[in-house]
Amino acid sequence: MGGQQDPAAELDPEQRAAVLAPRGPVCVLAGAGTGKTRTITRRIAYLVAQGHVAPGQVLAVTFTKRAAAEMRNRLLALDAVGVQALTFHAAALRQLRYFWPRVIGDDQWRLLDSKLPVVAQAARRAGTGTDRETLRDLASEIEWSKASLISPEEYPAAVARVHRATPAPAEQVVAVYANYERLKNEASVLDFDDLLLHTAAVMEEHGDVAEEFRDRYRSFVVDEYQDVTPLQQRVLNAWLGERDDLTVVGDANQTIYSFAGASARPLLDFPRRFPGAVVVRLERDYRSTPEIVSLANRVIEVARDRPAGTRLRLIGQRPPGPAPVFLEHDDEPAEAAEVARRIRDLLAAGTPASEIAILFRVNAQSETYEQALGDQGVPYQVRGGERFFARTEVRQAVAALRTEGALREERPLPDRVRAVLARLGLVAQPPEGGAARERWESLRALAELAEETVRLAPGTDLARFVVELDLRAEARHPPTMEGVTLASLHAAKGLEWDAVFLVGVAEGTLPIQHADGDDAAIEEERRLFYVGVTRARQHLTLSWALARMAGGRRYRRRSRFLSGLAHQDHPAAALGRTTGRSAPDFRSEVARCRVCSAALTAIMAIKLGRCERCPADLDEDLLRRLRTWRSERARKLGVPGFVVLTDATLTAIAEQRPSDVPSLVRIAGIGATKLDRFGDEVISLVRDAGHPAEFTRTE
Structure with a gap:
């Protein structure tokens, strides 16, 4: 070992069992913060040190260049020089370049x-x-x-x-x-997916190539195995052949890339595929305080249909710390301002800016927090996405506004700005999701910024507004070496900070609106929330806003994922509102049947607001009207019916017959976007069916 440390030293019993397991199939189920990278790199170093395998015969693969680099650095420190630690795509590219002349024979295709x-x-x-x-x-x-x-x-x-x-x-x-x-x-070109497809095909169709590869690499390690796609699993199968010298590590509770094809099924089925596999569960959390660990456990333990391999219960190993804080705000600007103020307090108390993060569901939420931090003079950096003023659609919008600002016109600033942005895609109804939705959110943020500017400085014209945008863009360039991190929850995977502010924890944002109606999508959103919670070491603040804009209608609801998180077994949870009104009582937020008051846990029961055994009181005529209306709306929008409203939501409406906004938004599946797009029509249908309103619609 060249004087380096013993790979099996300073490990807890479970980590040590994984490290010392004999060659062959090993499955490490590793919860958040349990030292999975430490464990698998120590295992590789142990196998090399004991002479079970030569360093050059080990291939370790993961999913990001950052993770691969970290693995290589740790292996070097353990004197395991020569082990290959690469991403799936990098490994496939090396193999394809090496074998291409033999199996194809002509010039290699360009990537x-x-x-x-x-x-x-x-x-x-x-x-x-x-x-x-x-x-x-x-x-x-x-x-x-x-x-x-x-x-x-x-x-x-x-x-x-x-x-x-x-x-x-x-x-x-x-x-x-x-x-x-x-x-x-x-x-004659390849994309990155082709690297994997062609690598698998070469191994499957050319026995001599497969034999040469398998003679070179004898032992395989896969990190973050819960994120493997069917294509990556096919490549791994081709690498292995009939062998079983494979170590995998993962956590099905952190599967957050199903939309990209990832599946935790290979991880969960590993003991079935390899009946003699050693299975080790890592549950000692060395990252987070017991208070945060307790919260994380409660977030994930209510997940639906959890297979056995997902039932890891973290055990906090750090000294006690402050209780997680829950904050409700009247609107998003107030939420952002309070987050920025609390960050200033942390900085004053000695927490480095680089150890603080603001995490959100979609990148479009970033701008409000960039502005709030800038107003407080707090340096920041945006991770996993472009800075707001560097985004393509924002740069295009500013250029168009600059051209428009050179023209003399007396219309109010917000009207002129919206007219320009409408030509770039700011339509009345937001797209359902994807890149178009992110673009729309960015343009809407500019339009709302124009409205805010007029409120603060009523005489501002378009030319002056463009100057204000330039100044804001210029001010958003803090030193990159030290700053608060702003990141989406997906971009935060694999990272950790001393203090985390998990913002926008409201229905329609987390879970995202387009996930409603799909139980599997809702559970993925819950896992994404769990990932966010487990990024925090010591300080965790969860917040949400009841309205988007200052003074706007407060029709939002806090996320269903917050229900019951301040239960009796967590009496120290800090609750509050920035408006000074009474703190929300989370214990009362456990969903209960509207008929018998029993606690509801099944997703369909929560959507309907009643137990399956309780009478439905369904208005069949109203349900038929709702379905007819939905079919017509879906046809006009060119989308499937469930995109408008799901069957479960229609059934809940026909049972509960909401005839005003407050009662409509209490139904699962009716978030801010659905309310804006379809709320008036649904309420009208209910009233036309003979269910008079008890209240009028208010702002």
Whole structure:
């Protein structure tokens, strides 16, 4: 070992069992903060030190370059020099370059830097939209299909089977997908998914190649195994052949990439595939305080249909710390201002800015917090996404506003701004999701900024507003070496901070609106929330706002994932509102049957607001009217019916007969977007069915 430390030293009993397990199949179920990277790198170093395998015979794969680099650094510190630690794609690229001359024989095909130009050409041939957002969504759909081993011909049946929302009608996606593959082949180029597809095919179809590879690599390690796609599993199977010298590590509770084709099923089925496998459960959490660990456990333990491999219960190992804080705000600007103020307090108390993070569900939420931190003079950096003023749609909008500002016109500033942004995609109704929704959110943020500017400085014209935008953009360049991190929950995976502010924990945002009506999608949102909670070491604040804009209608509800989190077994939870009104009582938020008051846990029961055994009191005529209305709306919008409102939501409406806004928003599936788009029509249908309103609609 060259004087380096013993790989099995300073490990807890479970980590040590994983490290010292004999060669062969090993499955490490590792909860958040339990030292999984430490464990698997120590296992590799142990196998090398004991002479069970040569360093060059080990291939360790993970999913990001950052994770691969961290693994290599740790292996070097353990004197395991020569072990290959790569991403799946990097490993496949090396193998394909090496074997290509033998199996293909001609010049190697070029690797695409970006698939968007080819997707654009394919879309033009198919007669579909070619704006950047549509192309990004089509590219993502092609990536999902290839990662899921779905051909263009199989695509329509596959998306129908999983109720997947598509960026265009399925037949149009098929045409773009088929054109894309044809264009690539004609140009002799590969995309990143092709690296995996061709690597698997070469191993499967050329026995001599497979034999040479398997003679070189004898032992395999896969990190974050819960994120493996069917395509990556196919490559892994090709690498292994009939062998079983495989160590996998993962946590099914952190599966948050199902939308991209990832599945925890290979992790959960590992003991079934390898009956003699050593299975080790890591549950000692060295990252977070017991208070945060307790909260995380309660977040995930109510998840529906949890397989045995997901039932890890974390055990906090750190000294006690402050209780998690729950804050309700009247509106998003107030929420952001309070977060910024609390961050200033943490900085004053000695917490480094780089050890503080604000986490949100979608990147479009970033701008409000960028502004609030800027107003407080707090440095920050945006991770996993462009800075707000650097986003393509924002730069385009500012350029268009600059041109418009040179024209003399007497219309109010907000009207002029919205007119310009309308030409760039700020339509009245927001898109359901994807890149188009993110673009729409960015443009709406600019429109609301114009309204806020007029409130603060009534005489501001468009030319002055553009100058204000330039000043704001210039001020958003703090030193990159030290700053509060702003990141989406997906971008935060694998990271941790001393203090985490998990913001926007409201229905329609977390869980995201388009997940409603799909139990599997809701459970993925719950896992995403769990990932956010487990990023915090010592300080955790969860917050939400009842309205988007200052002074706006307070129709939002706190997320269903918060129900019961301040239960009797967590009496120290800090609750409050920035408005000075009484703190919310989370214990009363446990969903209860409206008939018998029993606690509800099943998702369908929560949606309907009653136990399955309790009488439905269903208005059949109203339900028929609702379904007819939904069919017509879905036809006009060109979307499946469930995108408008799900069957469960329609049934709940027909049972509860909400005739005003307060009663309508209490129904699961009616968030801010659904209320804005369909609320008046639904209330009108209920009233027309003979259920008079008890209240009038108020702002």
